[in-house]
Amino acid sequence: MLKVLKSGFFTTVQDLGRLKYRSMGVPVSGAMDDYSVSKLNMILENEPEAAVLEITMTGPTVLFETPTHIALGGAEMSATLNNQPIDNHRIYKVNEGDILSYGRLEKGFRAYLAVKDGFSTESVLGSRSMFSPITPKSHIQDGSVVPYDVNKAFEPKISAYKVDCLLGETVLEVYKGPEFSLLNDRQLEQLFGTDFSVAKENNRMAYQINELLAEHRFSMLTSATLSGTVQLTPKGKLIILMKDGQTTGGYPRILQLSKRAIAILSQKKSKDKIGFKLL
Amino acid sequence: MNSYPISIRPFGRHAVLIEWPNEVAKTILSDIIRYKALLRNHLDPAVWELVPAYNSLTLIKQDTPIDFSTFSEQLKTWYETEEEVASKDHFLWRLPVCYDLDFGIDLAEVSERMQLSTNEIIALHTKPEYTVYGIGFLPGFMYLGGLDTSLEVPRRATPRLKVARGAVGVAARQTGIYPQESPGGWNIIGNCPIPLFDTEKKPPCFVNVGDRIQFYAISRAAYQLCMIEGEVGIYKIEKIKLDA
Numbered sequence: 001m002l003k004v005l006k007s008g009f010f011t012t013v014q015d016l017g018r019l020k021y022r023s024m025g026v027p028v029s030g031a032m033d034d035y036s037v038s039k040l041n042m043i044l045e046n047e048p049e050a051a052v053l054e055i056t057m058t059g060p061t062v063l064f065e066t067p068t069h070i071a072l073g074g075a076e077m078s079a080t081l082n083n084q085p086i087d088n089h090r091i092y093k094v095n096e097g098d099i100l101s102y103g104r105l106e107k108g109f110r111a112y113l114a115v116k117d118g119f120s121t122e123s124v125l126g127s128r129s130m131f132s133p134i135t136p137k138s139h140i141q142d143g144s145v146v147p148y149d150v151n152k153a154f155e156p157k158i159s160a161y162k163v164d165c166l167l168g169e170t171v172l173e174v175y176k177g178p179e180f181s182l183l184n185d186r187q188l189e190q191l192f193g194t195d196f197s198v199a200k201e202n203n204r205m206a207y208q209i210n211e212l213l214a215e216h217r218f219s220m221l222t223s224a225t226l227s228g229t230v231q232l233t234p235k236g237k238l239i240i241l242m243k244d245g246q247t248t249g250g251y252p253r254i255l256q257l258s259k260r261a262i263a264i265l266s267q268k269k270s271k272d273k274i275g276f277k278l279l
Numbered sequence: 280m281n282s283y284p285i286s287i288r289p290f291g292r293h294a295v296l297i298e299w300p301n302e303v304a305k306t307i308l309s310d311i312i313r314y315k316a317l318l319r320n321h322l323d324p325a326v327w328e329l330v331p332a333y334n335s336l337t338l339i340k341q342d343t344p345i346d347f348s349t350f351s352e353q354l355k356t357w358y359e360t361e362e363e364v365a366s367k368d369h370f371l372w373r374l375p376v377c378y379d380l381d382f383g384i385d386l387a388e389v390s391e392r393m394q395l396s397t398n399e400i401i402a403l404h405t406k407p408e409y410t411v412y413g414i415g416f417l418p419g420f421m422y423l424g425g426l427d428t429s430l431e432v433p434r435r436a437t438p439r440l441k442v443a444r445g446a447v448g449v450a451a452r453q454t455g456i457y458p459q460e461s462p463g464g465w466n467i468i469g470n471c472p473i474p475l476f477d478t479e480k481k482p483p484c485f486v487n488v489g490d491r492i493q494f495y496a497i498s499r500a501a502y503q504l505c506m507i508e509g510e511v512g513i514y515k516i517e518k519i520k521l522d523a
Binding site (some may be wrong): 019020022023025026124125133137175177178220221222223224226228233246247248249253254257258259273 | 288289290291292294296298301303324328329330331332333334337339341402412413414415416418419421422458461476478480482483484488489
């Protein structure tokens with residue numbers, strides 16, 4: 001069991017998400033930076049769908065009530081184990097009573113805490129990913145208890161790995177979206193010739209972009225959207241749907257982020273710079 | 280059959296968008312549903328999700344990227360085949376709505392704006408059999424087509440931050456029910472006490488795209504009763520099987 005002494009800004013349990021309920025309007029959810037998570041699960045020799053904690057901007061303080069192995073990844077948040085600094089991408093053995101806490105956000109925006117065999121919170125519609133109202137709670141609160149199983153037999157084969165770090169990347173590789181052809185020359189020039197910045201309206205549902213493109217008057221029938229779909233509102237606002245994004249939308253879908261680009265964007269916060277590059 | 284020119288386009292590397300002519304029509308929706316049933320015979324449900332909405336069907340693949348040129352040819356072949364598919368049953372669902380002013384918080388405004396009495400609004404809203412053209416926006420939120428033109432009220436200028444669970448709204452040419460509390464910009468004229476999405480149920484949402492919905496007005500007392508029956512899970516929703 002993990003006892004959450006302080007929950008931090010926005011901490012959730014996430015796995016690969018709910019993959020079969022989009023036609024009923026249920027967002028996929030799942031870890032925003034799944035690149036980081038897949039690596040953590042790999043070194044801990046977990047199943048790919050093992051659930052982790054996703055920690056946004058400010059980290060929690062947690063107490064391990066039973067022994068396990070942990071690994072941290074994603075954003076760099078000055079983590080300490082019993083007040084000793086610990087690194088990302090390395091396995092640590094933790095004992096009963098150990099305390100993990102986080103300090104200053106150094107790089108990125110979302111950090112991950114993985115444990116051996118993953119967290120074993122309740123699975124709803126095939127996933128442990130927290131998303132209200134599918135799961136009763138939208139995020140972890142002070143005093144929450146997050147269960148995991150003890151695996152006494154585990155002997156890590158590797159203790160650390162070198163990471164292909166996405167945190168410093170700013171270029172989002174994109175495909176043409178279904179309504180790409182609506183863009184005029186001016187909008188295209190803006191889209192691929194300008195640096196953009198992340199708006200303060202950014203969360204697990206969507207990232208809005210500060211800079212506007214030229215306005216448009218195209219209206220379309222509601223149709224499916226995906227994680228990484230870039231919508232263009234009539235006023236020229238770019239809205240990039242993320243893991244908790246709605247499953248359908250009525251704005252033109254001008255671009256589609258690659259999976260890697262979604263992971264890169266997940267580590268961006270308000271005012272961070274990004275650019276688009278067409279694949 | 281197959282009277283529509285369809286367009287097949289990549290939507291990133293893991294999805295394909297198939298589009299029918301850009302209009303809201305029951306005949307188009309029927310063709311989409313027929314094709315979706317056919318695709319279900321060929322595409323493994325563990326790997327593929329199929330999301331229909333109005334004039335489109337989006338196919339989303341979980342694992343490896345799609346080889347678009349091969350797959351789109353295959354999709355065309357399947358669309359043109361004469362293969363008979365057993366279509367899924369579709370239903371007309373009759374859902375109770377309480378149009379009491381406490382729930383229908385915008386009824387007075389809609390009434391004034393459209394020059395209709397509250398009773399006229401209720402009569403116009405409960406008359407049609409609405410077609411479910413899509414489910415999205417929120418878990419269990421149905422996009423319903425078939426609203427009477429005299430109820431076409433524009434969206435509210437400023438969306439509300441909180442619309443109650445079960446709220447029944449009208450906006451532009453659409454009507455629908457908010458299955459959960461959420462922000463929303465539609466004009467609220469009533470409330471439906473029946474849960475539209477329940478993670479405990481299999482499937483969690485009883486309605487499918489292609490089904491129909493009809494509302495009927497209930498009193499406040501009947502509303503309370505439906506609510507209690509809904510909570511304990513004994514409420515039986517009225518449904519009538521539609522002819523294929």
